[in-house]
Amino acid sequence: MSANLWFALVGAGLIALAAFTFFVQTHLLRRIFAFNIMGSGVFLIMVGMAQHLRQTDPVPQALVLTGIVVAVSATALALLIFRRFYALSAAVTLTQDNDTLGDSYEQEPRQ
Amino acid sequence: MQTLNAMPWATNFWLAIAGLLLVTLVAGLWRIWRGPTATDRMLAAQLFGTTGVGILLALSQAMQQVALIDVALVLALLAVIAMVAFVKRMQGPSS
Amino acid sequence: MNLAFDVLLGIALLLCAAGVFYSRDLFRAVVMFIAFGLLLALVWVRLDAPDLALAEAAIGAGLTGVLMIDAVAHLSAKNAHHQGAQFDQTGARPQLWSRILPVFSAVIIFILLLGAIWWRPDAPVSLPDLVAESLPESGVEHPITAVLLNFRSYDTLLEIAVLLVAVVVAMALKPDTSEPEAGNSKDPILHGLSARLVPPMLVVGVYILWAGSYMPGGAFQGGAILAAALVFLKLAGFGIERLADSLLRIGLALGFIVFLTVATSVMIGGRPFLTYPESVAGELIFFIEAMLTFSIGLILFSLFSQAPPPVAPTSSLQGEQDER
Amino acid sequence: MNLIPFLLVIPLAWALISLLLPRLPIGPIALLGMLVQSLATALLWRSVQLHGAERYAIGDWMAPLGITLVADGLTVTLLAITALIAMVCAFYALFYLRSHRHEARYFWPLFWFLLASLNGIWLAGDLFNLYVGLELVTFAAVGMVILSANRQTLAAGLRYLYMALLGSIGYLLGVALLYSAYGTLDMRQLAELIEPNWTTHVAMLSISLGLLVKTAIFPFHFWLPPAHGGALAPVSALLSALVVKSSFYILARLWLDVGADVLPVITAQGFGLIGACAIFYGGFKALQQDEIKMLVAYSTVAQLGYLMLVFPLAAGTAPEHSMLAWQGGMLHVLAHALAKSAMFLSVGTLVLAVGSKKIDALAGISTRIPLSLFAFGLAGVSLMGLPPSGGFNAKWLMLQSAIGSGQWHWVVVLSLGSLLTATYIFKVFRVSFDQQAIDSGKGLVKRAPWGMELSALFLAGLAIALGFAAALPVELLSLPEVESSLMEASQ
Structure with missing residues (x-):
């Protein structure tokens, strides 16, 4: 087994772990961790599998570089929205009463 | 790609060094897990950064890749930022 | 020697991820996450991808870590103001099936991926050759x-x-x-x-x-x-x-x-x-x-x-x- | 000169203008940009109509190495509908955003980025490029949902962002597996190489799940109603009409264009089954809502279910039935886009006029604000699939395909779905025509700006007109064939 294939398998493990976490954790911050690690698992599979039995492949490496940058901006964005949400609601999870807009919903125009 | 010249035995030597450092890194992982205080964890993470630099340098010899020295350089420079963020945000005037 | 190193590295990476997920304390999860970024940078090195190692060292271990620390600090600072606000509380004890179902689906995902990696066909197209061929015309x-x-x-x-x-x-x-x-x-x-x-x-x-x-x-x-x-x-x-x-x-x-x-x-x-x-x-x-x-x-x-x-x-x- | 890149350059340039020069009157400038954009789209449409599908190699690098853009009949149809709806929404937003000063500042850059990414997705011929396009759509759409930044929209935006990110990861995982198995990211080349094996199946499963989450198909629909129901009216219109279609478009392209040979009949029937569940579940939930925007949002959940029926009707059936289903499905995309955007725009006007989101608050408004209610009704006609309307034609084609291929269970689903749609549309009308409320002088409303009423009416009119002019897009939609004949010619 080559190193490439081994790390692709590790990537699969990361994805499974992160998926499990995503299902059982409702804490928004923990779900951001799960995204990041799941994404890393996908990146490992992308590079590891493509390079197995072949030479170093610059294409998936370039794609993953793009993916990493997209992932960090997604993380930053999710954190920003989460923090704003937290500042307004003091909640760290999305609960049922946020799920539907509910009876008490009236538009709150901002100042 | 530039390469460093190295003897065949040297490859294994440097790899062994890197492996040894990796073992200490796993030990550091345990310290992060145990804690008990946030500062312990943060210091362990800093140790991680330093060990990481060592591993990278050893690997650059073992795999004969000059570019890894750049990676080590970047890691060495940036590892400190998390510490600064920790000091400012967790231990700052707000707590 | 090579393989031993890689296996140890892979296992450390998985342990680290598990550490992120199962830390009750959020700050511990964040430190684990920073360590995860560092280990991932090493993995990229082993995968012959120094570019990704560079990016991971700068972004994963550096920037994202700071973002996370900042967010956790924000949570704890705000927590001091909110008396009784739910901090790191995952809700009521879940039902049995809601424990089993995630385990089950995670196992399924892993097995499917394992199969996909194991029985992969050999790619009929080789982009790296094309890249190498056209590299002189690219200007870099x-x-x-x-x-x-x-x-x-x-x-x-x-x-x-x-x-x-x-x-x-x-x-x-x-x-x-x-x-x-x-x-x-x-x-x-x-x-x-x-x-x-x-x-x-x-x-x-x-x-x-x-x-x-x-x-x-x-x-x-x-x-x-x-x-x-x-x-x-x-x-x-x-x-x-x-x-x-x-x-x-x-x-x-x-x-x-x-x-x-x-x-x-x-x-x-x-x-x-x-x-x-x-x-x-x-x-x-x-x-x-x-x-x-x-x-x-x-x-x-x-x-x-x-x-x-x-x-x-x-x-x-x-x-x-x-x-x- | 080739027009294809301009469909990307124009929105990106306008996005920069509205971001960097906020002091300019960016609303009217946006309208000007939409005119330019529509012109370019119309020219491209004409050229494809005359000369057939076009391929465009970006950077002059041929397919597996570089990225190719494809403009075939389906693409130009979607480009045209996008330009049309976006233009009307922009016009509507000019009036609507007057009461939302803060939101207006960031609405326009996001609007243009959203448009660029949608155009990019319609044109894309490369799997990874689609991933970047999907992420761009997600970020812009989430940004538009949370423009008002109150607690509800932030919660809705977070839920949307999380599910969309999960979907993206699923999609990317599939792309990674496909790349490792076939060594290419170009969709046309992949169509030639793809064969049924474990890796392909897992990859397609992962991609499908990811895209189903992004398209909000039952049981992954739960993020959609709060996001679409809570956003500003023009945003809701854009999201329901176009954004959810973008991921469905990729799904349809991947299965029916690229992976037609590896799509097992059982998978296609499974897709149909969840589509049927979406139709009924969305319909029932719409019926239960007491807020008008949530009703319309759940209606989107239901209508998206119809799209999933394309798979069992088009896969593994005789070519003529398959073509009918494909045309019907794509016509449904167009008809629903027009009708739903009209509906959200008219509802936005109604909510603004009565000052409440409750359906009950609409009691007796039929005499006060008839134009918007009429637009709502016309759009409803198309959604129910009553003749003559685009919705009718779409469902008629799908019914024909279902009857022709002997799949009677889908006939039942299609008919019952229309009945359910009628029920929740009439729920709104029952309230608004409440004679008691009219007599008692309830339903006093603010005047709505004329432009808002007109935009909704225009789109609703188009949804009906599509019933008469369906031949025009349908003719172009049969272009997967042209695509493949081109393929043979190039070999």
Whole structure:
């Protein structure tokens, strides 16, 4: 087994772990961790599998570089929205009463 | 790609060094897990950064890749930022 | 020897991920996450991808870690204000089936992926050969830079747009009344540290950018280092985010503007979109990359600095608490 | 000169203008940009109509190495509908955003980025490029949802962002597996190489799940109603009409264009089954809502279910039935886009006029604000699939395909779905025509700006007109064939 294939398998493990976490954790911050690690698992599979039995492949490496940058901006964005949400609601999870807009919903125009 | 010249035995030597450092890194992982205080964890993470630099340098010899020295350089420079963020945000005037 | 190292590294990575997920304490999860980024950088090294190792070292272990620490600090700071607010509480004890179902699906996902990796067919097309073949015409010597900024430059253009959109959303989220951050006095130690550390960071950032044309490095890695330097300056109490709003906007968009302008203006000569004239391809790519580095650095920093300060004004909270 | 890149350059340039020069009157400038954009789209449409599908190699690098853009009949149809709806929404937003000063500042850059990414997705011929396009759509759409930044929209935006990110990861995982198995990211080349094996199946499963989450198909629909129901009216219109279609478009392209040979009949029937569940579940939930925007949002959940019926009708059936289903499905995309955007725009006007989101608050408004209610009704006609309307034609084609291929269970689903749609549309009308409320002088309303009423009416009119002019897009939609004949010619 080559190193490439081994790390692709590790990537699969990361994805499974992160998926499990995503299902059982409702804490928004923990779900951001799960995204990041799941994404890393996908990146490992992308590079590891493509390079197995072949030479170093610059294409998936370039794609993953793009993916990493997209992932960090997604993380930053999710954190920003989460923090704003937290500042307004003091909640760290999305609960049922946020799920539907509910009876008490009236538009709150901002100042 | 530039390469460093190295003897065949040297490859294994440097790899062994890197492996040894990796073992200490796993030990550091345990310290992060145990804690008990946030500062312990943060210091362990800093140790991680330093060990990481060592591993990278050893690997650059073992795999004969000059570019890894750049990676080590970047890691060495940036590892400190998390510490600064920790000091400012967790231990700052707000707590 | 090689294999032993890789196996140990892989297991450490998995352990680290498990540590992130199963830490009851959020801060421990964050430190584990930083360690995870570092181990991942080592994995990229072992996968012969020093470019990714660079990016991961700068972004995963550096920037994302700071973002997370900042967020957790925000949670704990706010928690002091909210008496009885739910902090790191995962809700009531789950039912048995809701325990089994996630385990079951995670196992299924793992088995499916295992099979997909194990019984993979041999690819009939080999892009690396094509890349190597066309590399001389691309204007750069480093294949990954060639892929990112020439062969698949359209992806990169859209990716910068993604970054820009993230910043626009961040700006839109910013409260209209931004208050100065509390306790942002200059710390003498930090001040001295930044005076010694930020210049080398900037130099390394520029070096990584420049190296990108012939060896691992390039705009993203350089930009991430630049962003880290800026974040450092902000943490040390330099109020660089108080740049004029319009100036900041132009800086954020500069890379994208240059990229789009070059991409479009080559069409005047009858070339397709994003086709660099071969004689100046190398120079054009370097110019675009330099602008991108600047903008990416500013964008990533901006995503960090737009976050509300840890001690946010609690005026909007009054109504919420009455509701509960 | 080739027009294809301009469909990307124009929105990106306008996005930059509205971001960097906020002091300019960016609303009217946006309208000007939409005119330019529509012109370019119309020219491209004409050229494809005359000369057939076009391929465009970006950077002059040929397919597996570089990225190719494809403009075939389906693409130009979607480009046209995008330009049309976006233009009307922009016009509507000019009036609507007057009461939302803060939101207006960031609405326009996001609007243009969203448009660029949608155009990019319609045109894309490369798997990874689609990933970047999807992320751009997600970020811009989430940004537009949370523009008002109150607690509800932030919660909705977070839920949307999380599910969309999960979907993206699923999609990317599939792309990674496909790349490792076939060594290419170009969709046309992949169509030639793809064969049924474990890796392909897992990859397609992962991609499908990711895209189903992004398209909000039952049971992954739960993020959609709060996001679409809570956003500003023009944003809701854009999201329901176009954004959810973008991921469905990729799904349809991947299965029916690229992977037609590896799509097992059982998978296609499974897709149909969840589509049927979506139709009924969305319909029932719409019926239960007491807020008008949530009703319309759940209606989107239901209508998206119809799209999933394309798979069982088009896969593994005789070519003529398959073509009918494909045409019907794509016509449904167009008809629903027009009708739903009209509905959200008219509802936005109604909510603004009565000052409440409750359906009950609409009591007796039929005499006060008849134009918007009429637009709502016309759009409803198309959604129910009553003749003559685009919705009718779409469902008629799908019914024909279902009857022709002997799949009677889908006939039942299609008919019952229309009945359910009628029920929740009439729920709104029952309230608004409440004679008691009219007599008692309830339903006093603010005047709505004329432009808002007109925009909704215009789109609703088009949804009906599509019933008469369906031949025009349908003719172009049969272009997967042209695509493949081109393929043979190039070999």
